[in-house]
């Protein structure tokens with residue numbers, strides 16, 4: 001089965017062709033990062049307009065690079081939510097048009113199910129059941145993938161998503177947008193033990209996250225130093241922040257594996273590109289005899305290969321859409 005994947009939920013215009021959910025034939029990503037950088041974040045209006053300008057070219061390139069023709073496709077899978085409504089609509093409309101013109105089935109995909117499915121591409125032996133830590137720009141979930149397309153959520157963030165905290169701290173210390181990768185780079189020059197920022201204790205729900213406390217602690221430390229006209233060690237702040245967040249994420253992920261007796265653990269979403277997080281997860285998993293999976297870096301952040309991979313399993317479960325399907329900006333992750 002050859003699926004075209006389309007992803008336009010945020011600021012990447014992406015299309016990919018994936019065979020049987022696991023083999024990537026092409027993966028085209030047109031990033032708008034440079035366009036939004038001067039505004040310090042994604043501007044929805046600019047995002048939708050740019051998706052419109054790029055989408056046809058990106059799709060054509062994906063099909064061409066896959067070495068196939070449009071008629072060879074078995075179906076079109078597309079991100080229907082969550083995300084920016086105007087941005088999503090570009091992908092959804094395009095997918096509907098292609099599906100109608102080619103007479104191929106349309107497969108709706110949840111963006112986060114896509115992030116999770118990025119693991120299927122990188123690892124042939126990554127199969128449910130497994131625990132997955134989803135840490136992206138808008139989500140922080142700790143969940144169990146019981147079967148393809150069947151998940152159970154055990155933990156979520158009470159406030160900021162992990163990636164959002166990275167972005168906010170990066171902006172506050174003057175690193176600009178997009179913050180995650182820049183903060184990681186800066187942290188390499190710093191001492192992770194320079195500051196011991198607080199970690200939220202969640203007595204009642206040990207799998208939940210909260211990142212607003214550590215974020216505020218970093219900002220307060222910055223402001224305190226500035227008020228005293230002392231030099232701010234940005235690298236130390238970054239390293240200590242990253243140490244705090246990656247420790248919490250990896251600890252809780254391992255805890256859930258142990259509590260459920262599950263011996264496979266995966267990570268997904270933009271923050272899973274973070275080297276420190278990957279390192280900690282790998283180390284802790286190894287110690288507990290847990291197999292650890294992580295997507296290739298390019299598949300951690302938004303792409304369409306992951307959407308086609310997730311689409312393949314939706315296909316197998318018979319989840320198709322008709323032309324009444326819409327863009328759903330706050331689509332929630334359904335358990336079942």
Ligand code: ATP
Nearest residue numbers: 136137138139163180181269270271273274301302
């Ligand atoms: P969502 O997937 O929740 O809808 P999104 O699509 O905007 O949000 P992703 O593309 O999955 O988010 O990931 C982007 C996020 O990942 C940003 O917050 C970014 O700062 C973070 N990120 C990317 N690379 C790294 C890194 N190396 N270290 C830490 N964070 C990173």
Ligand code: MG
Nearest residue numbers: 010011012302
């Ligand atoms: Mg993005």
Ligand code: FE
Nearest residue numbers: 136270301302
């Ligand atoms: Fe994403």
